[in-house]
Amino acid sequence: MVNSEGSSPHRRKSVSKESVSKATSELNNLLQIISGTSAEIGNLWEGCEGSEQYLNMLRSSIDRAEAVAAQLAEQAGGANQKVLMHPELASFLKPKTISEMPRAKPTILVVDDEQMALVLIKRLLSEAGYQVVTAQSGFEALDLFRRQPQAFQLVLLDLTMPFMDGEETFHRLREIRADIPIVLCTGFIRQDRLDRLMKAGIAGFLRKPLAPDEIVDHIRGVLDSLKYAQIDSSLPDGSSIAS
Numbered sequence: 001m002v003n004s005e006g007s008s009p010h011r012r013k014s015v016s017k018e019s020v021s022k023a024t025s026e027l028n029n030l031l032q033i034i035s036g037t038s039a040e041i042g043n044l045w046e047g048c049e050g051s052e053q054y055l056n057m058l059r060s061s062i063d064r065a066e067a068v069a070a071q072l073a074e075q076a077g078g079a080n081q082k083v084l085m086h087p088e089l090a091s092f093l094k095p096k097t098i099s100e101m102p103r104a105k106p107t108i109l110v111v112d113d114e115q116m117a118l119v120l121i122k123r124l125l126s127e128a129g130y131q132v133v134t135a136q137s138g139f140e141a142l143d144l145f146r147r148q149p150q151a152f153q154l155v156l157l158d159l160t161m162p163f164m165d166g167e168e169t170f171h172r173l174r175e176i177r178a179d180i181p182i183v184l185c186t187g188f189i190r191q192d193r194l195d196r197l198m199k200a201g202i203a204g205f206l207r208k209p210l211a212p213d214e215i216v217d218h219i220r221g222v223l224d225s226l227k228y229a230q231i232d233s234s235l236p237d238g239s240s241i242a243s
Helices: 009-045 052-074 117-129 137-149 164-174 191-200 212-229
Strands: 083-085 107-109 131-135 153-159 182-186 202-205
Touching: 009 117, 107 117, 107 137, 117 131, 117 212, 131 137, 137 164, 153 164, 153 202, 153 212, 164 182, 164 191, 182 212, 191 202, 202 212
Parallel strands: 107 131, 107 153, 153 182, 182 202
Antiparallel strands: 083 202
16 A cells, blocks of 8 residues: 555655664764763863763763663664674683783774764774774775785774675675674664674674773673684684684
8 A cells, every 4th residue: 555645654664764773873873972072071070170070960861862772773673782792702701811901912993984983992992002093984994904904903893884884894804804803883783684794703793882991891802712712713604703
């Protein structure tokens, strides 16, 4: 049945879900930027008279907005996990040691079309002891990666990008170097799509917004698991996660 406006009820429902998923992704991206920025402001204002009151108000507002975004994601069929590691790697994860700083300086390629997100993630990971290279599109990431595919120990990849999204970028990166560990970071992803990417071999998944320590802990956990696993081929399709 087609209504007077020429669109079926099924079509309207489909469009509505797509709109909700896009809005949810954008909201979570903005919350990630606001959360990261507020953390930096908190560090700068620490100890200033009256600052804690306003910072608490800001944190509370972020929490409320995140709860709304989570409800929207559920309505659109989005994944409900915040942090996820490939099960083949999770089994090798060791308890935290006293030293939280990496001994070497692994190089991480961070790919996100949002410039503000790149600035915040680069600063966060650099302060955690990593070397960080950034790319603002899938095309730029591939160009950097082709030049020195062995220079990177991990790729942190946004899913929602124009022209070439994170899923296509993931597959193209793996064509260049099949064992590069890739962690997906996005504001919204449908559960079936996440399942497909996990089967394809992503090393981990992060759903925005995340606290700074959650991002660092997950990246460190993936790299540590790869080191402990010392595997050449650990996925069902035979492709390797790490060298």
